[in-house]
Amino acid sequence: MQLRSLLKNYRDFMTKPINPLPLGIFRFLFGGLTLISAFFLWPDLDTWFSDQGVLPTPLLKQMVGDNRLTIFRIFGSSSSVVHFIYAVHIAAAALLMLGLGSRIASVALFVTLTSFHHRNIYILHSGDTIMRLISFFLVFANSGAAFSLDRLWNIFRGADTVTPTKRIHPLAVRLMQLQLCIVYLATFSWKALGNMWIDGNAVFVVNQISQFERFPVPAFMKSVWASKALSWYTLLAEASFAFLVWFDETRIFMLIAMLILHAGLEYTMNIQLFQPIICSVFVLFLTESELRYVANLVQKPIRSWLNRYQIHVFYDGHCGFCKRCIAVFQTLDVFKMMTWIDGRLPELEIQYTNFPRTRAELELIILNHRGEWLGGFFAMRAVAMRLPLVSLLACLGYMPLFPLLGTLVYRQIANHRPQISSFFLRSGGRRFTSADDKNTF
């Protein structure tokens, strides 16, 4: 009976749906780190990857063989091919970070990243290995289900709700979590064979290797006894992570312990992006409520400061297209600076002085913090300024000519809402009707 229950627990662990938010945030971080890593490669692209560089293709084949996945095998390694694949790589990383076409982006990222890695293995460090493995697992993950433009698009299409309810298959996430455990277990196993680590002298030796130096290390941290403490701390943390991270009582403690270790390494050692890459995986060990708690810590003071700029937004509640747009805006309104009101409600004239009823049926209306009624483009601009994702872009709306242009564009969209709704219906979106939208909010 015990083996059976163990297998059942394992199966549940690997297959029971989970909240997608940790994966969504991880995807954003990972995409960003991959982008940064790629930007560091830009000045030396031809040196490392083209046939005019330090490792022409015949030499590569002689050294590592010909049996590795790489696009360069098919298209060659001329400078133009290298730059083209690099451009695809950058685009894939950017799209993955934004969560737009997440699945396709993750496939493209894995293929291009692995191709670059297999094109020149002599410039790779362990952070690259982790990146490559993670990019493989992401191919099988529904990483666009949260914190992504894909989710915003699904909300607009009616395939998702403002309040997240979706759960995702956990297999890819579990693979990433367990891969991290393998990393720490394996490195501990290797270190345990080394007398310098056991004696506590390993950090003392590493401190003398000036080629790794980054920021200055205080003299007392370079002492023999500090070295022993740090060496044994490293061994203990790496040995225990794979086990203690799975218990609620010790999970956060282990993550903090490893963060401290990696923060120290990031300060003292010049290994490009290794610490951020490995620490980004820690996000997958956090729960949705923990992530929301951290987000709230950041948002709360900002929200209370921005409270003075609160606006009331009145939309046409009989317009399915409008309600879809509002659903997207609601999702983006992270600082809760707007109150969303159906402009068709009959009691609004009682609640709001001079409520512009007729205007509200034709365009978006807001009542701003100064008590002014704004409509159309000006209302949209006020809304956009309060959405962190687009607020910088919204500043363009204050430049000369933009209000005129914006008003014309807004009017066209407002006048053609039925046609726009039909277009999205034909494109596979759900029908934009008010009856259909009952469950949106």
Add this chain to the structure above:
Amino acid sequence: MKSLTNHFALGLATAYLVLALVTSLPEQFPLRPVAMKLSDPIFRFTGLWQGWAMFAPNPISEDIYVSSKATFTDGSQITWELSHMNQMSLTQRYQMERWRKWANDNLRLDANKPLWQDAARWVAGEMERSYGKRVESIELIRHWQGAVVPDSNGYVARRGDWSKATFYTSKLAH
């Protein structure tokens, strides 16, 4: 059908985890040779190969960098320190970390001798572009200084001086 797919996926995932763990452990682990034989071709092809002996079993105990010395046809010589990281600025050394990996961890090794010729050719090309003169020969030079390990009483001996040795010379045909 969906259940079968789920079971298959779970089986594959479990197999990967077991093989990844066993092949990442030290060579002394009994099942490692079998796991390597099973997984190596697939891992090597797909990019799932991995090794986690970071600063292990013992960290590298020599401070190392590689330089190159170009002799031009007019007799002048220029030395280019390819991977002397602590001579670079903070931002430069972070961006050029790949150079350290390539030169210090790989190029300078005798096991990677086949890399030397193309490295020298590339350095010569860069020198010619930078100085506008023909390069007659390129030397690749290792520099190293040993690290000291405290003894059992905590006593630390004085570090030795830097040493250097040319490990490859290439005469370029013109």
